[in-house]
Amino acid sequence: xxxxxxxxxxxxxxxxxxxxxxxxxxxxxxxxxxxxxxxxxxxxxxxxxxxxxxxxxxxxxxxxxxxxxxxxxxxxxxxxxxxxxxxxxxxxxxxxxxxxxxxxxxxxx
Amino acid sequence: xxxxxxxxxxxxxxxxxxxxxxxxxxxxxxxxxxxxxxxxxxxxxxxxxxxxxxxxxxxxxxxxxxxxxxxxxxxxxxxxxxxxxxxxxxxxxxxxxxxxxxxxxxxxxxxxxxxxxxxxxxxxxxxxxxxxxxxxxxxxxxxxxxxxxxxxxxxxxxxxxxxxxxxxxxxxxxxxxxxxxxxxxxxxxxxxxxxxxxxxxxxxxxxxxxxxxxxxxxxxxxxxxxxxxxxxxxxxxxxxxxxxxxxxxxxxxxxxxxxxxxxxxxxxxxxxxxxxxxxxxxxxxxxxxxxxxxxxxxxxxxxxxxxxxxxxxxxxxxxxxxxxxxxxxxxxxxxxxxxxxxxxxxxxxxxxxxxxxxxxxxxxxxxxxxxxxxxxxxxxxxxxxxxxxxxxxxxxxxxxxxxxxxxxxxxxxxxxxxxxxxxxxxxxxxxxxxxxxxxxxxxxxxxxxxxxxxxxxxxxxxxxxxxxxxxxxxxxxxxxxxxxxxxxxxxxxxxxxxxxxxxxxxxxxxxxx
Numbered sequence: 032x033x034x035x036x037x038x039x040x041x042x043x044x045x046x047x048x049x050x051x052x053x054x055x056x057x058x059x060x061x062x063x064x065x066x067x068x069x070x071x072x073x074x075x076x077x078x079x080x081x082x083x084x085x086x087x088x089x090x091x092x093x094x095x096x097x098x099x100x101x102x103x104x105x106x107x108x109x110x111x112x113x114x115x116x117x118x119x120x121x122x123x124x125x126x127x128x129x130x131x132x133x134x135x136x137x138x139x140x
Numbered sequence: 141x142x143x144x145x146x147x148x149x150x151x152x153x154x155x156x157x158x159x160x161x162x163x164x165x166x167x168x169x170x171x172x173x174x175x176x177x178x179x180x181x182x183x184x185x186x187x188x189x190x191x192x193x194x195x196x197x198x199x200x201x202x203x204x205x206x207x208x209x210x211x212x213x214x215x216x217x218x219x220x221x222x223x224x225x226x227x228x229x230x231x232x233x234x235x236x237x238x239x240x241x242x243x244x245x246x247x248x249x250x251x252x253x254x255x256x257x258x259x260x261x262x263x264x265x266x267x268x269x270x271x272x273x274x275x276x277x278x279x280x281x282x283x284x285x286x287x288x289x290x291x292x293x294x295x296x297x298x299x300x301x302x303x304x305x306x307x308x309x310x311x312x313x314x315x316x317x318x319x320x321x322x323x324x325x326x327x328x329x330x331x332x333x334x335x336x337x338x339x340x341x342x343x344x345x346x347x348x349x350x351x352x353x354x355x356x357x358x359x360x361x362x363x364x365x366x367x368x369x370x371x372x373x374x375x376x377x378x379x380x381x382x383x384x385x386x387x388x389x390x391x392x393x394x395x396x397x398x399x400x401x402x403x404x405x406x407x408x409x410x411x412x413x414x415x416x417x418x419x420x421x422x423x424x425x426x427x428x429x430x431x432x433x434x435x436x437x438x439x440x441x442x443x444x445x446x447x448x449x450x451x452x453x454x455x456x457x458x459x460x461x462x463x464x465x466x467x468x469x470x471x472x473x474x475x476x477x478x479x480x481x482x483x484x485x486x487x488x489x490x491x492x493x494x495x496x497x498x499x500x501x502x503x504x505x506x507x508x509x510x511x512x513x514x515x516x517x518x519x520x521x522x523x524x525x526x527x528x529x530x531x532x533x534x535x536x537x538x539x540x541x542x543x544x545x546x547x548x549x550x551x552x553x554x555x556x557x558x559x560x561x562x563x564x565x566x567x568x569x570x571x572x573x574x575x576x577x578x579x580x581x582x583x584x585x586x587x588x589x590x591x592x593x594x595x596x597x598x599x600x601x602x603x604x605x606x607x608x609x610x611x612x613x614x615x616x617x618x619x620x621x622x623x624x625x626x627x628x629x630x631x632x633x634x635x636x637x638x639x640x641x642x643x644x645x646x647x648x649x650x651x652x653x
Contacts, residue, residue: 045465047273081266082475090475092493095208095245098215099229106225106233106341116224117338120275122330 034060044127191435194397196427197404198363199355202370203348204380205324205388206249212323212347213240213283220386224340232345234278239473244495246347247290247477249379250321251500253349254291256373256507257316261497263479265290267321267471272464275339276326284350286468289320290477296353297509298369299527300361309524314366315354324348343387349380355394355404359427360420367391368416372508372530384415391419395426397434405430405440410454412446422447426454511536519543519550528558534572535562538579545583548590556586560600564607576609585614598623 039050039059050056103116112119208218214231231238254261266288269281294316302308326344328337351370357363371389374380382389396407410426413419425447430440445454480486482498506514508530515526515536529536539557543550561582565575585606589599598618605617618624 041465045271045467081470084475089493090242090477092244092247092495093210093215093241094492095210095243096215097210097217099210099231100216100227102228102230103223103225106228106230109233109235114336114338116226117329117340118225118275120328120337120339122332122335122337124273 034063047127192399194431195400196358196395196397197355197407198357198359198423199394200353200357200363200367201392201394202351202353202367203324203390204253204351204374204382206246206347206349207378207381208243208245208249208347210243211345212243212246212321214345216345218346219342222342225342227342228344232278232341240283240471242474242477243347244492246321247479247495248500249347250290250319250349251479251495251497252377252504253351253374253379254294254319255497255501255504256377257291257294257296257319257351259291259294259316259319261291261479262288263481263484264288265477267474267477268468269471270466270468272466274325274328275337276328276341276344278326278341278344282323282325283471283474284322285320287470289318291319292317294319296366296370296373298365300365301524309527312362312365314356317352317354319352320350322348322350360423363393363423364416364420367419368531369508371416376505376508393419393423393426395423395430396440397427397430405434406442408440408442408454409444410447411444411457414449418447418449421452422454425452429454519554521550521554525554525558528562532562532572538572538575541579542583542586545580546586546590548586553586556582560603577603577606581606581614588614588618592625594618594623594625598625
């Protein structure tokens with residue numbers, strides 16, 4: 032079963048990945064096939080596993096103390112643009128261009 | 141699926157525009173409603189226009205900020221109003237290589253709240269990632285509990301008055317679907333002039349309890365009353381300060397309408413509701429809008445709308461492109477959260493790493509409903525009195541303090557508290573804490589009245605004077621304004637005689653019958 036163009040478009044929107052060309056799509060299909068092998072295992076009556084460490088991994092609980100923060104300067108060093116200690120972002124999410132308008136979508140497929 | 145609700149049935153109502161009437165600031169049990177909601181339930185015959193009745197269905201998603209020193213998964217401070225990006229750790233900013241570490245206090249707060257809302261606490265709950273892109277969510281996902289939340293299947297009881305009469309209170313219940321722990325996002329400040337958004341991550345990562353209420357409500361008033369009761373419970377527990385104005389309590393309403401016997405209609409989600417009063421308005425407006433749209437042959441879109449408090453209406457929200465796919469996945473950096481009770485308590489574990497549900501249950505404070513009952517029982521006041529006492533922050537304590545300091549019966553004291561003191565406070569928009577008349581002064585005044593040294597009319601005059609807050613005692617004011625009741629028998633007789641002498645004819649008429 033091939034992955035449809037609609038699904039690819041949907042995935043690109045959700046994850047902002049760029050499958051770019053048929054090779055990328057092929058890699059995706061192979062990855063899905065690989066994961067589908069899980070269906071061959073009968074998991075009736077078996078609880079899903081959360082971690083390989085199972086019961087031995089206890090979730091550590093931290094005390095409610097203030098131990099971090101106050102590093103505004105350092106954090107803002109990563110910002111391409113800033114205004115008075117605020118990060119600057121575009122006014123809203125910039126939507127991915129529609130399928131027809133995108134340059135790189137499925138080139139050479 | 142049968143419509144589970146209050147049986148409230150709506151008719152096509154008059155237009156409700158921006159000028160919706162409403163009581164003064166603060167929550168209310170008996171507010172004015174824009175549209176009548178039939179609480180007696182049962183089928184109501186169609187109105188004049190021949191249109192079948194509508195059943196509105198309202199569900200709520202409430203986000204309560206957990207009252208804690210530090211954030212849910214990091215050690216940055218939780219504080220309202222601080223310099224931008226000063227309360228942000230590397231984890232909160234989503235820098236690579238950082239990991240979440242769960243705050244014990246946040247878990248306790250969620251357990252307390254779950255117990256207070258009669259929920260089953262899940263001894264094993266899981267954390268998940270909910271993915272979406274937005275500038276104030278640096279990681280591109282929010283850590284939440286989608287598969288197995290910490291608490292499920294509870295209930296919340298709240299009171300409403302029928303027909304705006306406080307004397308006829310009815311108790312309603314709304315089911316609590318679940319309570320989950322999750323992260324708050326940062327804050328976006330939209331700068332439209334420069335076409336940009338300024339992002340402050342101080343709030344990013346603060347612990348939230350999301351309380352999901354089933355669609356058991358039918359109008360704005362019910363939604364408002366339920367939220368008000370939840371607010372009081374959270375404040376009593378201390379798990380959240382739940383101040384809506386500071387964003388510590390946020391409510392999203394899910395609204396739909398349908399005809400009796402038909403399936404539920406398409407629902408819309410209403411956001412951006414900033415007060416309990418606006419919640420009632422927003423819900424009622426949306427119900428009205430949907431009814432009108434459907435009666436005009438239109439359809440309801442499954443969309444998110446924002447409440448515009450200035451215009452008193454809901455508008456479609458921008459930036460919401462169709463149905464979101466959040467691609468939920470288990471949070472790989474956090475194992476399951478295990479809670480214990482006295483039976484299952486492990487013998488050899490570090491106390492600090494163990495949360496015992498029974499231990500928390502035993503230490504729960506009296507909830508508002510219990511406090512109200514105790515006030516009624518202890519002081520012989522009416523249920524609606526105790527409702528008002530608890531509805532105003534500090535008023536119950538004020539009342540009890542006055543009762544302690546005076547010989548006047550609590551049943552009489554309550555009148556002075558609710559009729560006189562409270563109306564003064566409301567008129568001047570003051571809280572109980574800000575009252576110029578302390579419980580000591582009021583008790584002093586009531587003692588004078590009780591000892592019959594002044595009349596009750598005089599007492600009201602003294603109270604008016606005390607209200608000015610000039611530091612005078614009740615006794616001083618009484619003497620100043622010569623309000624003392626005459627106690628001397630002889631003097632009284634003389635005055636009466638003088639009156640009678642002046643009105644001989646009238647006295648004769650009275651005596652003859």
